Amino acid sequence: MTVTDGRSFIEEGAPAHDFFVVTGGRVKLFTLLPDGRRQITGFAEGGDFLGLAASTSYAFGAEALGGATLCRFPHAGMQRLTERFPSLEHRLREEASRELALMQARMTLLGRKTARERVATFLIERCSALHGSDVSQPVELDLPMPRTDIADYLGLTIETVSRILSAFKKEKFISIRSITHITLLMPERISMIAEGME
Template identity: 65%
Template sequence: MVVQAGRCFIQEGAPAHDFYVLTGGRAKLFSLMPDGRRQIVGFAEVGDFLGLASSESYAFTAEALGEVTLCRFPHSAIDRLVERFPRLHGRLQQEASSELVKMQARLMLLGRKTARERLASFLVEQASPCCAHALKDEHGPLTLPLPMSRTDIADYLGLTIETVSRTFSLFRKEGLISIRGASSVTLLSPGLLSDMAGGIKRS
């Protein structure tokens, strides 16, 4: 499947007949409260499985950030897929375990971290899929695409957009990041940001 920017391919509350594997692009995942407020619950990367844990209905909406390519599989075909591709069984277990780890990290993010720690955690999270090694030490600058809006980031972190914008500005003044345009950011001190995300204060 190819999904254009801004289009939804999973709808919260809709019957969960299929699951998806993201093969290109990025997507934002969100839920709506009864009063219309939105909570972004995650940003999907290439290789992520979406809708896999759904039972009767989807628990979130998935919207394309830019053009997205997907593989769609019916839930009813999982047994046949595992029989045909035995390695898939381990991959599905890995996905289930990864979702639990992400949920625990998100509870910590929203429950205990300051605004600075939350934004640092977000930036580190965005860098992790491709540059995890660079976050462990003072590696060179890392430039990350950020296709999501500042409002999306604020919703994800449980902060106001004003707080997110102010914290971005503080990070820039402190020489932790540089920003050119609204769709990318360069981490000038990946190690410092990684420590901040983990609550470690350097002297």
């Protein structure tokens, strides 16, 4: 199943019949308020599961971020599979647990961190998604999502995200080679900021 850029393939609140696995590209998950305010609750990429949080209806919407491919599994079929392979059930629970732990960290970010700390956390998060969490030397990052998405992910406005990236650049913590391509010059400093220790 292929989804083109910006195409929505899960509608928040729609009855949940399927379960997805991202096989290629990237996807963003979000919830909306009636007046259009949006919270991006996560990004998913190759190998990630989608729809674990689904009961009878989806608790989130999902949209491709620059083209993505997915595998769709109807719930009924999944149930047959888990009955046949009980270890799959275990795997799914592990996946859900990992996601839960991530979300707790993100709740702390949204509830208690300053804008500067949020952006720093985001950079470090991207960084350890790609490479390990080695924070001792410069790292090149690719930010495949537009600033709007970063803002909606961090609970900020696009202007604030932009301003803080500029500030980090002026402070020589990062260099911005192009809109999507950023180098962390001092990852350990950014990591400190992310944890609220400046």
